[in-house]
Amino acid sequence: MTNKKKQGTIVVGGGLVGSLLSIFLKHRGHDVSIYEGRMDMRKAQMSAGRSINLIATRRGLHALAEAGLSDVVLDHAVPVAGRMIHKLDGRQEYQPYGKNESEVNYSVSRGELNKLLLSEASKAGVDLHFDHLLRGADLSRGILTFGRGDDSEVTVEAETIFGADGAGSAVRNELKAAPGFQTSYEDLGHGYKELLIPAHPDGSYQIERNALHIWPRGRSMLMALPNRDGSFTVTLYLPTSGPGSFEDLQTPAGVQSLFEEIFADSIPLIPDLQSDFFENPNGTLGTRRCNFWNQEGRVLLLGDAAHAVVPFFGQGMNSGFEDITVLMDLLEKSKNRKSCFSEFSSMRKPDADAIADMSLDNFYEMSERVGDPKFLLRKKVEHLLEKRFPKEYRSRYSMVAYTRIPYRVAQAAGRIQASMLDELCTGIDDAVDMDLDLARTLLREKLEPFLAEHSIRHTD
Numbered sequence: 001m002t003n004k005k006k007q008g009t010i011v012v013g014g015g016l017v018g019s020l021l022s023i024f025l026k027h028r029g030h031d032v033s034i035y036e037g038r039m040d041m042r043k044a045q046m047s048a049g050r051s052i053n054l055i056a057t058r059r060g061l062h063a064l065a066e067a068g069l070s071d072v073v074l075d076h077a078v079p080v081a082g083r084m085i086h087k088l089d090g091r092q093e094y095q096p097y098g099k100n101e102s103e104v105n106y107s108v109s110r111g112e113l114n115k116l117l118l119s120e121a122s123k124a125g126v127d128l129h130f131d132h133l134l135r136g137a138d139l140s141r142g143i144l145t146f147g148r149g150d151d152s153e154v155t156v157e158a159e160t161i162f163g164a165d166g167a168g169s170a171v172r173n174e175l176k177a178a179p180g181f182q183t184s185y186e187d188l189g190h191g192y193k194e195l196l197i198p199a200h201p202d203g204s205y206q207i208e209r210n211a212l213h214i215w216p217r218g219r220s221m222l223m224a225l226p227n228r229d230g231s232f233t234v235t236l237y238l239p240t241s242g243p244g245s246f247e248d249l250q251t252p253a254g255v256q257s258l259f260e261e262i263f264a265d266s267i268p269l270i271p272d273l274q275s276d277f278f279e280n281p282n283g284t285l286g287t288r289r290c291n292f293w294n295q296e297g298r299v300l301l302l303g304d305a306a307h308a309v310v311p312f313f314g315q316g317m318n319s320g321f322e323d324i325t326v327l328m329d330l331l332e333k334s335k336n337r338k339s340c341f342s343e344f345s346s347m348r349k350p351d352a353d354a355i356a357d358m359s360l361d362n363f364y365e366m367s368e369r370v371g372d373p374k375f376l377l378r379k380k381v382e383h384l385l386e387k388r389f390p391k392e393y394r395s396r397y398s399m400v401a402y403t404r405i406p407y408r409v410a411q412a413a414g415r416i417q418a419s420m421l422d423e424l425c426t427g428i429d430d431a432v433d434m435d436l437d438l439a440r441t442l443l444r445e446k447l448e449p450f451l452a453e454h455s456i457r458h459t460d
């Protein structure tokens with residue numbers, strides 16, 4: 001059955017970005033509806049192995065604060081102040097993230113956050129339509145056709161369409177009809193699977209609560225993030241094919257032997273390793289890029305639909321939330337939606353490309369270098385620079401996680417800083433031996449002109 005209703009603004013996808021975007025638009029007086037392919041997740045049981053924990057950092061927290069939602073979200077989160085590296089021999093080494101205790105990240109369940117944002121959207125008066133999966137569209141005319149679980153179809157016409165339907169976006173697929181539109185996907189060749197470290201019977205944590213735990217083993221990696229109930233959601237990253245890959249691990253003995261070989265100290269923490277491994281689904285990882293994200297002033301892609309990244313900088317959601325605040329600023333200034341969407345697309349894309357590249361860099365850093373003594377020395381020297389020269393030096397990680405400096409600027413500053421670290425680490429084995437005079441000269445000659453050019457002044 002087909003029916004056709006005319007709508008103001010439609011957000012396709014009620015995930016993290018779509019639900020937060022709809023709240024912002026509603027607060028600004030738009031008539032907004034979300035069309036979401038799944039059933040209402042607030043009523044449905046979350047499927048096992050798809051619970052994913054996310055790290056929320058400054059950009060995402062800023063967007064939540066602008067929507068008046070940071071307190072309610074932080075009530076559901078666990079602060080995470082640094083990385084705990086689990087070495088092959090079982091020793092652990094803690095690396096703080098920020099320059100002081102105020103610089104922490106927050107671990108939050110993706111499902112819980114999504115439910116909360118949907119409830120807030122509903123409270124704000126957004127019309128929510130679940131079980132509406134976009135199947136086809138004529139975007140130039142603003143016409144969308146959704147399929148429902150009972151095989152019926154609903155066709156709607158909208159003034160404005162936001163594509164917030166995630167990495168596999170159907171809106172993006174329809175945008176292929178727009179002149180000149182191009183999109184690419186780069187598969188990482190690695191997948192992920194969720195495992196669980198449960199709480200102790202008394203509800204306490206089995207490992208340090210306020211840390212992101214990492215077991216870096218070359219191209220394989222285990223990561224664990226805390227939940228509020230004392231458990232940790234663990235993500236196992238493995239190559240998709242080849243020795244030691246998901247494809248290769250087909251038997252309980254194979255899984256046991258991989259864990260004994262490279263993640264031995266995690267085995268007692270994960271009592272349901274075998275069932276988690278064989279029952280939970282595998283997820284894929286890759287980078288999505290598009291040459292632009294809008295069709296005239298009618299259609300705009302945001303979040304993963306526009307720029308999905310690999311999760312190793314913890315910025316997918318954060319960058320999607322930042323899309324929203326950047327867009328809101330532009331909408332405020334511009335009366336013309338066409339130029340606003342075009343400006344958003346051309347201004348924001350270099351930032352999306354930068355965080356995509358930095359997320360890939362971080363994959364190599366976390367998987368290969370995080371346990372390497374030379375890398376650890378660089379991190380210590382960097383930490384010292386941040387402490388001694390807080391107004392001039394912020395690590396690239398800090399700029400991405402704790403500031404709203406555009407991603408492309410953080411990336412460029414990071415390149416300059418990497419060359420400074422090369423010089424400062426040459427010939428020393430201990431960070432305390434860093435040559436402070438050389439550091440001052442490098443700051444003055446290399447970094448300060450860049451900071452001045454971009455009007456960046458870090459605070460103490």
Ligand SMILES: Cc1cc2nc3c(=O)[nH]c(=O)nc-3n(C[C@H](O)[C@H](O)[C@H](O)COP(=O)(O)OP(=O)(O)OC[C@H]3O[C@@H](n4cnc5c(N)ncnc54)[C@H](O)[C@@H]3O)c2cc1C
Nearest residue numbers: 013015016017037055134165166303304311314316317318
């Ligand atoms: C293992 C892992 C770890 C991660 N860790 C972090 C982290 O620490 N920090 C961080 O910031 N990010 C992280 N991310 C990334 C983050 O999950 C995504 O960037 C974020 O969920 C993107 O939000 P979105 O709303 O754009 O897309 P999604 O959250 O995917 O939402 C898209 C929505 O659209 C709906 N939909 C899809 N197709 C259709 C259709 N045809 N019709 C209607 N509706 C449709 C979907 O059902 C879904 O509800 C991680 C991702 C992974 C995989």
